[in-house]
Amino acid sequence: MADEGCSYDHAVAAFPALTRTNAATLATGCHPGRTGVFGNRVWHPELGHLNTAVADDVRRLRGAGAMPQASVAERLSRSGRSTVVVGNGSAGCTYLLNPGSDAGHGARIASVGPEHEVHRCVPSDVRAAIEELGPRPASDDEALEWAVAAGVVSITTRAPDLLIFWSGQPDTAHHATGLTSTTSTEAIRRTDRAVRTLHTAVLDTGRECNLILTADHGFCETIESPELTGTLDRIAERSGLPPNGFVPTFNSGAVFGYFEPGTAPRLRADMTARIVQEPWAGPVFCADAHCPDGAFPLSLAVSGDSPFTPDLVITMRTEPTDQCGPADPPARALHARADGTQPYSGVHGTVHPADMRIPLILHGPAFKTRTRRDEPAGPADIAATAYTLVTGAPLDDVDGRVLTESLRDVTDAPGLLVEERTIRRGDASVSVRRTGSHSYLVGGVSGHRTPPEHRDPAQGLAEPAASGRQADSGNEE
Numbered sequence: 397m398a399d400e401g402c403s404y405d406h407a408v409a410a411f412p413a414l415t416r417t418n419a420a421t422l423a424t425g426c427h428p429g430r431t432g433v434f435g436n437r438v439w440h441p442e443l444g445h446l447n448t449a450v451a452d453d454v455r456r457l458r459g460a461g462a463m464p465q466a467s468v469a470e471r472l473s474r475s476g477r478s479t480v481v482v483g484n485g486s487a488g489c490t491y492l493l494n495p496g497s498d499a500g501h502g503a504r505i506a507s508v509g510p511e512h513e514v515h516r517c518v519p520s521d522v523r524a525a526i527e528e529l530g531p532r533p534a535s536d537d538e539a540l541e542w543a544v545a546a547g548v549v550s551i552t553t554r555a556p557d558l559l560i561f562w563s564g565q566p567d568t569a570h571h572a573t574g575l576t577s578t579t580s581t582e583a584i585r586r587t588d589r590a591v592r593t594l595h596t597a598v599l600d601t602g603r604e605c606n607l608i609l610t611a612d613h614g615f616c617e618t619i620e621s622p623e624l625t626g627t628l629d630r631i632a633e634r635s636g637l638p639p640n641g642f643v644p645t646f647n648s649g650a651v652f653g654y655f656e657p658g659t660a661p662r663l664r665a666d667m668t669a670r671i672v673q674e675p676w677a678g679p680v681f682c683a684d685a686h687c688p689d690g691a692f693p694l695s696l697a698v699s700g701d702s703p704f705t706p707d708l709v710i711t712m713r714t715e716p717t718d719q720c721g722p723a724d725p726p727a728r729a730l731h732a733r734a735d736g737t738q739p740y741s742g743v744h745g746t747v748h749p750a751d752m753r754i755p756l757i758l759h760g761p762a763f764k765t766r767t768r769r770d771e772p773a774g775p776a777d778i779a780a781t782a783y784t785l786v787t788g789a790p791l792d793d794v795d796g797r798v799l800t801e802s803l804r805d806v807t808d809a810p811g812l813l814v815e816e817r818t819i820r821r822g823d824a825s826v827s828v829r830r831t832g833s834h835s836y837l838v839g840g841v842s843g844h845r846t847p848p849e850h851r852d853p854a855q856g857l858a859e860p861a862a863s864g865r866q867a868d869s870g871n872e873e
């Protein structure tokens with residue numbers, strides 16, 4: 397499909413490169429800085445710890461004001477178009493793809509999660525056809541095939557204007573067994589078959605099919621899985637914070653940090669500066685008002701001012717390679733975990749390009765054929781593009797752009813100017829790729845063991861490399 401259609405060489409996940417972060421952005425067209433859905437595990441001063449894999453936790457988060465935007469599915473429903481979301485990720489993930497389904501806007505089918513989350517707003521004829529498939533499999537591992545069957549039934553019973561299909565594989569296999577295991581290879585084959593089955597089902601109805609194939613993040617192999625709860629407690633104590641003055645949440649390749657409201661700026665900066673020096677830390681992002689030397693302003697990675705934004709996003713150290721092509725050995729990163737929790741073989745959520753980069757293939761009559769694009773793109777743009785393809789109208793008040801350069805009937809548009817620059821803090825750096833007024837965090841490298849002359853060969857317009865802290869002027873993005 398990549399060869400036949402239009403594919404992007406520089407598509408990236410929304411930062412942080414985590415599942416529910418990207419589900420919320422794909423659903424709304426808005427960046428995490430506006431949805432406030434930052435990760436898989438988050439904390440809120442009134443709600444406490446929340447696990448966004450649990451649909452009721454996401455409802456509580458939204459009840460407190462997060463993700464105020466209507467989803468694409470809800471907006472389509474309000475203009476008389478139909479959407480079906482089918483997911484075999486967690487129930488929280490499937491819910492995030494269209495929370496409006498709770499209120500009757502767009503159908504939602506979950507093949508994983510509690511029984512009461514399976515169907516929302518599914519038309520009765522579709523629901524009857526799905527019930528003929530038999531019960532959902534007891535094991536999450538077999539839920540992909542049930543979800544595909546539910547997707548096919550949705551297409552053949554009453555083809556929707558938009559179908560969003562979310563596969564939890566190969567993510568599950570990669571976390572459990574690493575990237576090169578036979579289990580992972582088989583998971584990729586199963587996902588590939590799922591795409592073929594769904595695509596064929598649409599074409600068999602005689603309708604046109606515009607298909608956008610992407611992912612919510614990339615992946616690294618785990619170097620090791622340090623337990624960091626006690627370590628962070630000790631750093632907080634040394635910084636003069638009171639007990640529980642700093643709450644971490646663990647998100648695979650990243651740790652989010654929340655200071656108790658009212659924590660003095662001096663203490664925040666002190667703690668952040670200490671974390672930057674830790675051997676397990678990669679680039680550290682913090683709220684711009686409290687950003688000490690060596691840390692990156694969060695606005696480089698995330699635009700918007702949602703009050704649900706963590707104070708710190710500490711990404712984990714990675715090996716300083718740029719390899720993330722299909723033929724390269726997997727990139728490697730540390731996996732952060734709470735004391736006493738399980739290590740994993742695969743990790744994502746760092747800023748390594750292998751975590752940030754995602755496939756993006758647009759295939760079908762609306763799109764250019766045999767084209768590769770150089771522009772950056774991401775999940776917010778996919779939302780904007782999908783909405784416009786269905787309605788012919790723009791999706792207002794979102795962060796994403798319609799990927800006009802991918803469209804077949806836009807033949808004479810000048811190529812979009814693409815710029816990429818590298819911003820350094822201490823020995824760490826991150827790269828931002830821009831097109832027009834849109835900027836995308838495309839990757840970064842940890843400070844430790846990074847040669848000062850390190851540059852990504854793909855960065856045609858990167859600033860000349862500089863070494864030392866004097867180079868820390870670059871927060872212009």
Ligand SMILES: [Zn+2]
Pocket residue numbers: 415567568571744
């Ligand atoms: Zn994952």
